[in-house]
Amino acid sequence: MAEIKVPFFKPSFSDEEKKAVCEVIDSLWLTTGKVTHEFECEFAEYVGSKHALAVNSNTSGMILAMEACGVGPGKAVITTPYTFVSTAASAVHLGGDVFFADIERDSYSIDPEKIEEILKKDTSHKIVAIVPVHIAGNLCNMKKINEMAKKYSTAENKIYVIEDAAHSFPSPTKDGFAGTLGDIGVFSFYATKTMTTGEGGMITTNDDSLAKRMSQMRLHGMNRDAWDRYTNPKASWEYDIIAPGFKSNLPDVLSAIGRVQLKKAKSFDEKRKKIAARYSQAFKDLDYVILPPDGEGNAWHLYLLHLDTSKLDCDRNLFAQELQALGVGISMHFIAIFNFTYWREKYPDFRAENFPNADEHSKNTITIPLFPDMSEEQADFVIEAVKKVGEKHHVR
Numbered sequence: 001m002a003e004i005k006v007p008f009f010k011p012s013f014s015d016e017e018k019k020a021v022c023e024v025i026d027s028l029w030l031t032t033g034k035v036t037h038e039f040e041c042e043f044a045e046y047v048g049s050k051h052a053l054a055v056n057s058n059t060s061g062m063i064l065a066m067e068a069c070g071v072g073p074g075k076a077v078i079t080t081p082y083t084f085v086s087t088a089a090s091a092v093h094l095g096g097d098v099f100f101a102d103i104e105r106d107s108y109s110i111d112p113e114k115i116e117e118i119l120k121k122d123t124s125h126k127i128v129a130i131v132p133v134h135i136a137g138n139l140c141n142m143k144k145i146n147e148m149a150k151k152y153s154t155a156e157n158k159i160y161v162i163e164d165a166a167h168s169f170p171s172p173t174k175d176g177f178a179g180t181l182g183d184i185g186v187f188s189f190y191a192t193k194t195m196t197t198g199e200g201g202m203i204t205t206n207d208d209s210l211a212k213r214m215s216q217m218r219l220h221g222m223n224r225d226a227w228d229r230y231t232n233p234k235a236s237w238e239y240d241i242i243a244p245g246f247k248s249n250l251p252d253v254l255s256a257i258g259r260v261q262l263k264k265a266k267s268f269d270e271k272r273k274k275i276a277a278r279y280s281q282a283f284k285d286l287d288y289v290i291l292p293p294d295g296e297g298n299a300w301h302l303y304l305l306h307l308d309t310s311k312l313d314c315d316r317n318l319f320a321q322e323l324q325a326l327g328v329g330i331s332m333h334f335i336a337i338f339n340f341t342y343w344r345e346k347y348p349d350f351r352a353e354n355f356p357n358a359d360e361h362s363k364n365t366i367t368i369p370l371f372p373d374m375s376e377e378q379a380d381f382v383i384e385a386v387k388k389v390g391e392k393h394h395v396r
């Protein structure tokens with residue numbers, strides 16, 4: 001394979017993260033403790049949520065969130081096929097089911113009308129949560145989604161809204177940050193996300209009882225965590241188990257990295273947006289590129305190069321291959337879930353033809369490099385490569 005001249009992603013780290021990690025190691029408190037509590041407080045303040053719970057991944061957080069909302073055998077969630085599989089798999093881990101709603105034609109966001117079609121048919125009140133995903137950092141129509149959840153909730157059966165906010169940090173809107181616009185938000189600090197702890201995540205909510213449940217289920221179903229048992233004058237060995245919980249806490253070593261990254265989040269955001277704007281400026285007159293949607297609060301986590309393949313004599317895969325051959329690191333967000341064996345076998349109706357928009361985006365989109373430390377020269381290199389491949393395959 002050709003040498004990669006501009007990588008798809010590169011995390012931004014400095015001596016500050018190293019120093020923070022060393023301090024935790026020197027403290028000899030290696031599991032979840034004071035540093036994680038501080039990270040949670042700072043994150044909650046940043047996005048303006050009452051509670052923030054640090055977890056070891058977005059996936060763990062999503063399982064906890066769905067569990068707290070009542071997902072389990074006989075219950076289900078609605079999400080989109082245009083996401084990472086963990087969003088949907090989380091419901092299955094709990095014994096629940098997934099209903100899929102297509103995305104909108106002109107964005108990557110779950111279509112509220114498709115959500116309503118599913119809710120209308122759900123006369124047995126199986127659905128307990130809607131899980132919108134803010135793809136690439138561009139926010140879903142949260143107003144409509146919240147309305148839908150409210151409209152179809154009953155006294156016995158509340159429908160919760162859980163935002164998969166893995167791509168949308170930071171995403172401020174006039175109604176608050178992404179992750180605080182529904183009942184629960186779940187962030188990811190995976191290695192390639194807008195801020196990273198290597199692996200990690202954060203759950204946000206304003207609901208005290210959901211927060212309590214998720215906090216206990218995060219650590220074995222214990223009614224007290226290790227830090228509380230260490231610092232609280234009550235006997236340290238005393239605790240109760242209220243349910244068979246999970247092990248999803250974030251250790252202090254990683255939270256220490258998170259605290260430093262959080263301080264840099266604003267500057268990361270500004271740098272990514274400059275590169276994204278440079279891309280869009282360069283691509284706006286190319287008829288074979290459909291510019292990414294850019295709504296309020298867009299975090300620009302990813303730059304999705306959506307090809308209009310009717311203007312090209314090649315498909316997306318060949319286009320991607322030729323970009324790589326020129327030295328451009330690429331990724332795909334996302335291979336729509338109906339393409340995967342497990343999901344096709346699980347749900348016989350779960351087929352591309354029933355999700356034309358997700359299928360079209362999934363077939364024609366390439367994720368091109370975007371990261372804070374990217375130079376203008378690197379961005380221009382990517383732009384030239386896109387134009388070179390595009391011109392070669394352009395049909396006039």
Ligand SMILES: *Cc1c(COP(=O)(O)O)cnc(C)c1O
Binds near residue numbers: 056083087167187201
């Ligand atoms: C990365 C990602 C996840 C999973 O995050 P982890 O922290 O790796 O578990 C979930 N949903 C979306 C949309 C993602 O991009």
